[in-house]
Amino acid sequence: MKLVVTIVGKDRVGIIAMVSNILAENNVNILNINQNIMEGFFNMVMIVEMTDSKIKLQELQKILKEKGSEINLDIKVQHQDIFNVMHNV
Amino acid sequence: MITINDIMETNRMITENKLDVRTITMGISLRDCAHPNIEQFCRNIYDKITKSAEFLVKTGADIESEYGIPIIHKRVSVTPIAIAAEACKTDTYVPVAEALDKAAKEVGINFIGGFSALVEKGYTNGDKILIKSIPQALASTDIVCSSVNLGSTKAGINMDCVREMGEIIKRTAELTRDREAIGCAKLVVFSNAPGDNPFMAGAFHGVSEAEKVISVGVSGPGVVKHALEDIKSADFSEVAETIKKTAYKITRVGQLVAREASQRLGVPFGIIDLSLAPTPAVGDSVAHILEEMGLESCGAPGTTAALALLNDAVKKGGLMASSHVGGLSGAFIPVSEDAGMISAVEKGSLSLEKLEAMTCVCSVGLDMIAVAGDVSAATISAIIADEAAIGMINNKTTAVRLIPVPGKKVGDSVNFGGLLGRCPIMPIKSQYSSEAFIARGGRIPAPIRSLTN
Known part of the structure; x- marks a missing residue:
């Protein structure tokens, strides 16, 4: 299952490290990263693959949300299909 | 990619x-629950609903x-109770409504619809009992919704039922007067009611539907308004395309x-209802889309044309996106549930009479409109007759959900809370009587366009 992880918040040191660590610990593979800083705001979109992962999607969402909110980041994890259906005929 | x-x-x-999905509605047939003993019938429907919809809320989440x-x-619609309960030897279906309420609460859904009767051509005994039971049923339950279809393009309008529904609405308001006549917000009167509508209060599981179906109602007025904000000076072709x-x-x-x-519930897919359903939240208003098209306020001349374009473009855009489209599919214009409509009424820009014109081109009708408590049953019936006529002649669904709030008059307002919103009491412009017209009864014959065979 491919997922889209979006991270938005104020920029600081270690955001990518924190998120990728959590993903690695849970055997979630990163396929694509796109990141930029706009006026001090951190924006990142990751496409990840969790087929080989043992963790449930809901648990992963919970961990990322909790860790994110500790440093004022909004982290969303969504099934890729919602974007596929909306933007492809 | x-x-x-x-x-x-x-x-x-x-x-x-x-943007949200407004509802996942599971339609459940109750035709196999019939039993002469009403207590056994209630047990049958309770068991069938709680078993069928056990995982609906969890799956939705x-x-x-x-x-x-x-x-x-997450909602459930059931076979019109006038049909399902007709075998019961009883003179009231209030216990059935209570069983529906209990089953709905047990599975954790938000509404259950189908305390309904289809009487456009005439009443059966079950229809009569159901309609008489409506006021008490809505007063003694919380999340049961009721609807009556009293007109259609094929059958004409049942004017006996039109007369009766004016009285039923007044009585429902009276029995729930301590809760701002909330009972009337759960009661809708239809012409050409679709049997696969997932939206409340008018959802029921139509007689031609399968054993169980999943239907989904989408929403998103805010998304449409936002898209139009980006094309301020475009012409109407571009507006429609967008x-x-x-x-x-x-x-x-x-x-x-x-x-x-x-897939997850193992229940066949029914239809998508691609409606723009507003909520009272800021940024979720159909009226604001019309205003974005260039009207200073919803209700100004041009409003009907703007709504016609919107309603048609929504259907055209949504059609290709789904394998089966059904239900009401268009733009809703409920007054109390739409921040822009409420403010247009408060400004004096939007009247009941303009709303009636708008219902000719939108997907439903006069919806969630509060009127003074002293409006007579005959006047309410006459408003229903007008709406039913628009539906019958134009081969479309129309509906009336009026709330005559006891003790309130023009200038007051009423707050229903939640998705139902708040509404100023709207005046009815003509103060003249429709009493003798409504007293006639009988049937308005089906129009010439019904003769298509």
Whole structure:
């Protein structure tokens, strides 16, 4: 299952490290990263693959949300299909 | 391949423009529950509903979190109770409504619809008992919704029922007067009611439907308004194109949710209802879309044309996005549930009479409109007759959900809370009587356009 992880918040040191660590610990593979800083705001979109992962999607969402909110980041994890259906005929 | 912009656009629709799936509605046939003993019948329907919809709420919540799309309501619609309960030897169906309420609460859904009768051509005994039971049924339950279809293009209008429904609405208001006549917010009178509508208060599981079906109602007025904000000076061809594209995207999400819900629950997919359903929240208003098209306030001349374009473009855009489209599919114009409509009424820009014109081109009718408590039953019946006539002649669904709030008069307002919103009491412009017209009864014959065979 491919997922889209979006991270938005104020920029600081270690955001990518924190998120990728959590993903690695849970055997979630990163396929694509796109990141930029706009006026001090951190924006990142990751496409990840969790087929080989043992963790449930809901648990992963919970961990990322909790860790994110500790440093004022909004982290969303969504099934890729919602974007596929909306933007492809 | 999806791009970063696609991802950002989808998430902006959800977070800023309040895109949501309004409801996953499971339709359940109760035709096999019939029993002469009403207590046994109530046990049968309770068991069937709680068993069939056991995992509906959980499945909805799972889909919501996996895809990150809010699913606001989970609902159940059932076979019109006038049909399902007709074998019962009884003179009231109030215990049936109570059993529906109990079953709905047990499975944790938000509404259950189908305390209904289809009487456009005439009453059966069950229909008569059901309609008489409506006021008490709505007063003694919380989440049961009731509807009566009293007109159609094929059959004409049952004017006996029109007369009766004026009285039933007044009585329902009276029995729930301590709660701002909330009973009337759960009662809708239809002409040409569809049997696959997932939206309340008018949802019921039509007689031609399968044993069980999953239908999904999508929403998203805020998304359409936002899309129009980007094309301020465009002409109407471009406006229509933009609405179509947006409706397509919204409906695709509905189709995805419907497919997933259907698979996970093992229940066939019915239809997507691609309606723009407003909520009282800021940024979720159909009136604001009309104003974005260039009207200073909803209700100004041009409003009907703007709504016609919107309603048609929503259908065209949504059609290709789903394998089966049905229900009401268009733009809703409930007054109390739409921040822009409420403010247009308060400004004196939007009247009941203008709303009647708007119902000729939108997907339903006079919806969630509070009127003074002293408006007579005959006047309410006459308003129902007008709406039913618009539906019958134009081969479309029309509906009336009026709330005559006891003790309130023009200048007051009423607050229903939640998705039902708040509404100023709206005046009825003509103060003259329709008493003798409504007293006639009988049937208005089916129009010439019904003779299509």
